[in-house]
Amino acid sequence: MSTDSTSVPPHLAGNFAPVTDEVTLTELEVTGAVPPELTGWYLRNGPNPHEAASAHWFTGDGMVHGIRLDGGTARSYRNRWVRTPTFESGVTVYGPDGTMNLAAGKANTHVIRHAGRTLALVETSFPYELSHAAGSELDTLGAHDFGGRLHTPMTAHPKTCPVTGELHFFGYGGTAPPYLTYHRADADGELTVSRPVDVPAHTMMHDFHLTRNHVVFMDLPAVFSAERAVSPDGGMPFVWSDTYGARLGVLRRDDPHGTVRWFDIDPCYVFHSLNAHEERDGQRLVLLGMRYPGLEDGVHVPSPPLLWRWTVDLATGTLTEEQLDDHSGEFPRVDDRLIGLPADFGYAATAPLPELARYEPGVTGLAIHRYDLRGAGVSSHRFAPGRQPGEPVFAPADDRPGGPGWLLTFVYDATTDRSDLVILDADHLTGEPVATVHLPRRVPAGFHGSWLPDV
Incomplete structure (x- = not known):
């Protein structure tokens, strides 16, 4: 059973409490009908401290949960911890002097596939490769450093260009410059670009934007604290700065070692971008994300996130920003085949973070939202009281980007x-719902995942 919420912190209570075992379950009960077009794995990563305690929700050991769908059936459920050195022997990411051990980490934030590899990600370390061999799915194979070419952490939010197949990502951190490095791997998984980006400090850069011809970095005022990094309480090593400022950095993809153009924005924090695209022959960038006005104590959210748009005019060197909607939402997604391209719709969940639950009284009517990005409003699937959704992942019904599909959560x-x-x-x-696959156990609240169809 889940932990009594009256005796433990919110991030270890209710469905945020960890489970204590790994299982493989078959013969899953289904209400409705699983679409026969769905053959593959739905995988989702999240923190699940194997010692049943952590100082912050973000710092629990990674556990990947997977459901195998196959031609109209729900074949199995499997959950496995990602066995990093931190999990196996307690190796810490930050050393006594604040330096980072890139082979250590929790691998607890996302799980993706690129160039035939399934990777569990966290932004403080190398990715960890997971097995996709039949009978050993989700077993940990080891750290993946792109053949020794990666020398920084890897963001938990890389983006695959649907046009080129390239994987774009970055690494941030450290006690000395460069605090940020942009990376690119080709469609075969070879690391082809690594270039430092000049920023004045180590800030918590969780996500970024990708368009057809540009990458856009978000340099926001959650600033690294070396004192917190070595604190025995094990909390998040960031503080909010009222003086650092906030800005977006634009880099051309065809000139990856060229100049980064910076545009100031109003101070805020964005954990997650929704999508981005270009207009006017690439001279105007439209960026969408879930915006917080700030972070309390470096990481705690003072209010629910709302969908905002930042429009960068490269020809005039100007930027505008505006709120698009007043429905709170987090963990935004689009059809992955439209990343960096115009998309008509985006999706998000309400209150997937423990601190956001207080903005949804009595956890009544939590929802998955569908934002019509053409300006036609929001539609929502609201769940019964006590039912709590996570990130909605789009699974396509056919090969038409932006066409019909399903949301998995x-x-x-x-x-x-x-x-x-x-x-x-x-x-x-x-x-x-089209289908509901019932599990005889609990899947703890988690972060991000992917629909990985068989290829």
Whole structure:
């Protein structure tokens, strides 16, 4: 059963409490019908401290949860810890002098596939490769450093260009410049670009934007604290700065070692971008993300995030910013085949973070939102009281980017202390789920995941 929320911190209570074992389950019960077009794995990563305690939700050991769908059936569920040196022997990411051990880390934030590799990610270390061999799916194979070419951490939010197949990412951190490095791997997984980017300090840069011809970095005022990094309380090593400022840095993809153009924005924090695209022959960049006005104590959220748009005019050197909607949401996603390209729709979940639950009284009516990015409003799938959705991942129905598909998400039911995989029709979000795969156990609240179809 989940932990009593009256006796422990919010990030270890209710469905944020860890599970204590690894299992493989078959013969899963299904309500409705799993679409026969879905054959592959839905994988989702998240913190699950194997010692059942952590100082912050962000710092628990990574555990990947997977459901195998196969031609209209739900074949199995499997969960496995990512066995990094931190998990196996308690090796810490930060040393006594604040330097980073890139082979250590929690690998607890995202799970993706690129160039045939399944990678568990966290932004403080190398990625960790997971097995996709039948019978050993999700077993840890080891750290992946791109053949020894990667010398920084890797962001948990890399982006695959749907046009070129290239994987764009960055690494940040350290006690001395360069605090930020941009990387690119080609469609075969070879690291082809690594270039330092000049920023004045080590800030918490969780995500970035990608367009057809540009990458855009978000240099925001959550600043690294060496004192906190070595503190015995094990909390997040960042503080909010009222003086650092906030800005966006634009780099041309065809000139990856060229000049980064910086544009100031109002101070804020953005954990997650939704998408970005170009207009006017690449001279105007439209960036979408979930914006917080700031962070309390470096990492705690003072208010719910809202969808904002930043428009960068490269020809005039100007920037505008505006709120697009007043529905709170986090963990935003689009059809991955439209990353960096114009997309009509985006998706997000309400209250996937423990601190955001207080903005949804009584956890009643938590929802998955579908934002019509053409300006036609928001539609929502609202869940019954006590049912708590996570990130919505888009799984396409055919080979048309932006075409029909489904949203996959784990949903926790507080009345049964169990979880389901819920499959929603992305084009008819207000309707009943297409299918609900019932699990006889709980999947703890987590971060990000992917639909990995068989290829």
